[in-house]
Amino acid sequence: MSESDVSILPDPTSQPALSARQWYLRGLWAGITSVQGIVLFASYIGFGGLCADSGVPLGAAAFSTFLIAALPSQLLLVGGYTSGTAALVIALAVLLSAARLLPSVVTLLPLLRGRGRFWVQLFASHFVAVTVWVESQRLLPSLAREARLPFYFGLVTLFNMSCVIATVLGFFLSGQLPRALAIGLTFLTPISFLLALTRNSRDLVDYLSLALGLVLAPVFVEFGGRLDILWTGLVGGAAAWLIHRFRKMKRAT
Amino acid sequence: MAHSSLSQNEEGNMNTLIGSGLWPYLLVIFAGFLPTDIWRWLAVIFARRLDDDSELMVFVRAVATAMVAGVITRLVLFPTGDLISIPLMIRVGAVAGGFIVYFLARRSTLIGVIGGEAIMIAGAYFNVAP
Numbered sequence: 001m002s003e004s005d006v007s008i009l010p011d012p013t014s015q016p017a018l019s020a021r022q023w024y025l026r027g028l029w030a031g032i033t034s035v036q037g038i039v040l041f042a043s044y045i046g047f048g049g050l051c052a053d054s055g056v057p058l059g060a061a062a063f064s065t066f067l068i069a070a071l072p073s074q075l076l077l078v079g080g081y082t083s084g085t086a087a088l089v090i091a092l093a094v095l096l097s098a099a100r101l102l103p104s105v106v107t108l109l110p111l112l113r114g115r116g117r118f119w120v121q122l123f124a125s126h127f128v129a130v131t132v133w134v135e136s137q138r139l140l141p142s143l144a145r146e147a148r149l150p151f152y153f154g155l156v157t158l159f160n161m162s163c164v165i166a167t168v169l170g171f172f173l174s175g176q177l178p179r180a181l182a183i184g185l186t187f188l189t190p191i192s193f194l195l196a197l198t199r200n201s202r203d204l205v206d207y208l209s210l211a212l213g214l215v216l217a218p219v220f221v222e223f224g225g226r227l228d229i230l231w232t233g234l235v236g237g238a239a240a241w242l243i244h245r246f247r248k249m250k251r252a253t
Numbered sequence: 254m255a256h257s258s259l260s261q262n263e264e265g266n267m268n269t270l271i272g273s274g275l276w277p278y279l280l281v282i283f284a285g286f287l288p289t290d291i292w293r294w295l296a297v298i299f300a301r302r303l304d305d306d307s308e309l310m311v312f313v314r315a316v317a318t319a320m321v322a323g324v325i326t327r328l329v330l331f332p333t334g335d336l337i338s339i340p341l342m343i344r345v346g347a348v349a350g351g352f353i354v355y356f357l358a359r360r361s362t363l364i365g366v367i368g369g370e371a372i373m374i375a376g377a378y379f380n381v382a383p
Binding site: 035036038039042049050053054056057059060063064067068070072073074075076077079080081082087088090091092093094095096097098099100101102103104105106109118121122125126128179180181182183184186187188189190191192193194195196197198199201205206208209210211212213214215216217218220221228229230232233234235236237238240241244245 | 274277278280281282283284285286287288289290291292293294295296297299300308310311312313314315316317318319320321322323324325326327328329330331332333334335336338339344347348351352355360362363365366369370373374375377378
């Protein structure tokens, strides 16, 4: 993207006309100062610690953060790896859990559209996960159209890099810390995820599927065999959806 | 707990079985990266035809949420690492405490995490012999 491209269109808002490079840098800076980014960083420290605890090699842990950039998928991967689950079953669990990314990307794309060509959009979509989605929804709408894509790439560059650093940091910290702090590190993943899921819940169906998933998991750990997480998701999610449908129908009559 | 010892045995088997270095990386690509990114790509390809509020999307979101919630429960109730040494009451208490702090702090994720962590670290400090 050359600088002249950006200045072709008049700025719809009163923002200063910056080059794409400058918007990229602003995106980087927005990532550094983001509170959600700090929570994400902490979660990946926890993930690094979990990997060290679970016998995942450091390189694979960092590689997974760099390449997957979606903590739920990575958790399922490590969980499956530790319990010796067949690769195909892990892939299936990851596939089901990552389905949540589809609506996220779909709702984010209109913000990034405009000048983005297909391949650029495909590349941009690779970085979408919960935190990126939340922060993009917060930051992008107020920006001029031409500013959004470079700003977004700055933001996700920062998030991706800092997550890899956090993974490596967490991995090394897990062997070095006093015992109480090491335990706190392991606890980071479940607590931060639970609160992030709670915060992202909008409707009754979100709260229901969260609560049912939490409550049903021990049942399926007991009776679901190797596929316990799949069963928890399918049964809990379907039940939450049915209750949501039932209420909607009752309201309509 | 029968569960944790079982998974630890299997971990040992798995590590000796796979031993060599490439397996975890292949797993990351084929069982992690591809099944994750396929949804991101599909979203770009079909973006215009999908409605975020359609019932199919609501259902997909519900299943995905319940599944991640299940992973959270498993990490707390049937942990694999250091967390095993912490009594169940403290683990559940730290989760509940973090939750309460989160709502008291007007839904601040950061403060909620710090609250839950404070309970867990204090519990671990006073419970585990150094």
